[in-house]
Amino acid sequence: MVKVNGKEIDIAGKTVEEYISSTDFDPKRIAVERNGEIVPKAQYGETILAENDVVEVVSFVGGG
Secondary structure, eight states, X not given: OEEETTEEEOOTTSBHHHHHHTSSXXXXXXXEEETTEEEOGGGTTTOBXXXXXXXXXXXXXXXX
């Protein structure tokens, strides 16, 4: 299980890219943190989520 934004989800073994593509997140408007470190967008496809990882996905909202 991987904790994403406070919820336990069974996505261990998937890449960040696979997880994001299965959600409603807009990949162009998010930042992903894994175990306290920002995951660069260029590494989403090669960053494999492991058991007990803690992931935070933050969406950017435009406005003025």
